[in-house]
Amino acid sequence: MIDFTWYNPTRIIFGRQTHLRVGEETAVYSKKALLHYGGKSIKASGTYEEIVKSLTDSGISFVELGGVRPNPRLSLVRQGIDLCRREGVDFILAAGGGSVIDSAKAIAAGVPYKGDVWDFYTTDRKPETVLPIGVVLTIPAAGSESSDGSVITREEGPDKRSFISSLLYPRFAILNPELCYTLPKDQIGAGGADILAHVMERYFSPNEETDLSDRLCEAAMRSLIHNLPRVLENPKDYDAWAEVMWTGNVAHNGLLGKGRMEDWASHGIEHELSAVYDIAHGAGLAIVFPAWMKYVGKSHPGKMVRFAFQVFGISPEDKTEEEVIRLGICCLENFFKSLGLSVTLKDAGIGREAFDVMAQKAVMNGELGSFRPLDETDVKAIYELAE
Ligand code: NZQ
Numbered sequence: 001m002i003d004f005t006w007y008n009p010t011r012i013i014f015g016r017q018t019h020l021r022v023g024e025e026t027a028v029y030s031k032k033a034l035l036h037y038g039g040k041s042i043k044a045s046g047t048y049e050e051i052v053k054s055l056t057d058s059g060i061s062f063v064e065l066g067g068v069r070p071n072p073r074l075s076l077v078r079q080g081i082d083l084c085r086r087e088g089v090d091f092i093l094a095a096g097g098g099s100v101i102d103s104a105k106a107i108a109a110g111v112p113y114k115g116d117v118w119d120f121y122t123t124d125r126k127p128e129t130v131l132p133i134g135v136v137l138t139i140p141a142a143g144s145e146s147s148d149g150s151v152i153t154r155e156e157g158p159d160k161r162s163f164i165s166s167l168l169y170p171r172f173a174i175l176n177p178e179l180c181y182t183l184p185k186d187q188i189g190a191g192g193a194d195i196l197a198h199v200m201e202r203y204f205s206p207n208e209e210t211d212l213s214d215r216l217c218e219a220a221m222r223s224l225i226h227n228l229p230r231v232l233e234n235p236k237d238y239d240a241w242a243e244v245m246w247t248g249n250v251a252h253n254g255l256l257g258k259g260r261m262e263d264w265a266s267h268g269i270e271h272e273l274s275a276v277y278d279i280a281h282g283a284g285l286a287i288v289f290p291a292w293m294k295y296v297g298k299s300h301p302g303k304m305v306r307f308a309f310q311v312f313g314i315s316p317e318d319k320t321e322e323e324v325i326r327l328g329i330c331c332l333e334n335f336f337k338s339l340g341l342s343v344t345l346k347d348a349g350i351g352r353e354a355f356d357v358m359a360q361k362a363v364m365n366g367e368l369g370s371f372r373p374l375d376e377t378d379v380k381a382i383y384e385l386a387e
């Protein structure tokens, strides 16, 4: 196990009707907030009205900015920064999923900053201060509700870039599984693939002797694989949603990667797909991850075999190592398919025209990953394997 520091200050408020407490939680930090959200979903579900009532009852005035799209755009972030400065806002409340939260984080970092907020995504510059952020989560997926990262797409390019800072951890995140009841099946599938990928990016590490972290990851993957079909079958199954929502948080709150290097190559390769084709992040990961496993599996066969056995129950008895690894990847692909996801670029309607440029951009800051570090040629080969 390698040395580590673990810090995650986000207060999680979990359970039924917890979103009704958003006013009192926000009042700890602010009297004037920005309510930031996406498209129609929070209005259609009634969540928007409930949040507005809670804020109003707690004496908080607010301005609002909706319209965040999946793969959130820099242009809306800029509008949000101008609005907050004009209105004297001192707190950003994100009501939605990873896209809304990441956009909220970008605004929170941009308001006090004298330069261009995009600097944080493209240079080593880090914010010295950010506005405090709160979250009402409506989809378990990205884990941004208690992560230190933000991922934004700049339309010109297009470029999808991320940055991390410990100042980006939200002060609180409200996780009410009941808010997930209205999620469409394709978003459940994409969110589920993202959660699984967050665990796998930590599980497939070059470091050995990380027994507790390995077992925690295996438990998280097995629980997710057990509970996702339950919510697809019955979208109002509170207990199954509670497991999925909590797994989504644990998958990306930092705990599961402790004591070892993480990888994140599949995320880097996927972000280029989302940037060019505007595909949902989790849907892209369902295509990239199996291809990445096929490409790198041979470098650490022991871990691949362990994955197949511990996560999908493939017994290594009477089989070669290669067979077990292949069957493990096959089970993963079948699981993604059962969530309604494509596992090839072709099925997602994506051709090979941007392979070169995506591979080049994916490694512009150096090699990707640690399980097996990848250069531009490797990344292109993975896109080809995903065809
Ligand atoms: O816009 P609305 O109408 O709200 O619809 C949203 C959106 O279309 C819908 N939705 C959300 N909650 C709903 C709902 N529909 C019905 N009922 C509900 N309760 O779901 C759609 C997708 O929302 P989005 O926020 O885009 O999903 P997700 O949480 O998967 O976020 C994806 C973004 O997060 C980034 C991804 O790259 C992507 O841009 N990530 C952020 C990370 C971080 N900051 O730590 C890490 C991740 O690896 C990821 O990269």
Ligand code: ZN
Pocket (backbone or CB within 6 Å): 142, 194, 197, 198, 267, 281
């Ligand atoms: Zn992700």
